[in-house]
Amino acid sequence: MSVSKIRILQMIEEGKITAEEGKDLLEALDQSAEIPAGSAASGRFLRVRIDSEKGTKVKLKVPLGLVRVASKLCEFATYLIPDQARRELEQQGINISDIDCAELVTLLEQGLSDGDLIDAEAIDDKEGLTKVKVYID
Numbered sequence: 001m002s003v004s005k006i007r008i009l010q011m012i013e014e015g016k017i018t019a020e021e022g023k024d025l026l027e028a029l030d031q032s033a034e035i036p037a038g039s040a041a042s043g044r045f046l047r048v049r050i051d052s053e054k055g056t057k058v059k060l061k062v063p064l065g066l067v068r069v070a071s072k073l074c075e076f077a078t079y080l081i082p083d084q085a086r087r088e089l090e091q092q093g094i095n096i097s098d099i100d101c102a103e104l105v106t107l108l109e110q111g112l113s114d115g116d117l118i119d120a121e122a123i124d125d126k127e128g129l130t131k132v133k134v135y136i137d
Contacts, residue, residue, distance in 0.1 A: 004029055028072030046108065047135050053128030064109055064136075071101035108136055 005026060012022040046067050050058035081089075086096060118134040 002029070025073060029069065044109075045137055047133075047137060049133045050130065052124070052130040057127075057130075064105070067108070068105050071105040074099070074101035 008017075008022050008025045008029075011017045012019055017025070044064045046062045046064060048058060048060040048062075049056070081096060089096060116133065116135045118132060120132045122130050122132075124130050
């Protein structure tokens with residue numbers, strides 16, 4: 001049994017998610033294993049890169065197939081956000097329930113969002129100019 005499946009069963013046992021939510025998560029994991037090698041997600045990656053004047057801080061490469069699995073877990077992970085944090089986000093106009101991770105991944109897999117997703121720069125007193133880039137290739 002995979003580590004992911006064991007963790008889901010532990011979350012059910014600890015009462016963090018219901019048995020029905022656990023069943024949905026287990027099914028999502030099984031479906032992710034069925035992504036065909038020739039699918040649009042095959043060979044494509046979500047990349048995150050954070051560089052500062054002092055050097056590279058983050059260089060992350062995630063297969064889109066894995067992002068698909070994470071999107072299915074995303075919905076259930078929102079239940080783990082404490083109520084106080086949820087209220088604070090809502091006061092800032094962010095409703096966690098409205099985030100559709102699966103739709104975002106579908107757009108990425110279909111190639112509707114190739115290229116840069118985020119390209120930002122910020123100046124930090126300690127790090128100097130910091131660049132953040134999130135893209136698909």
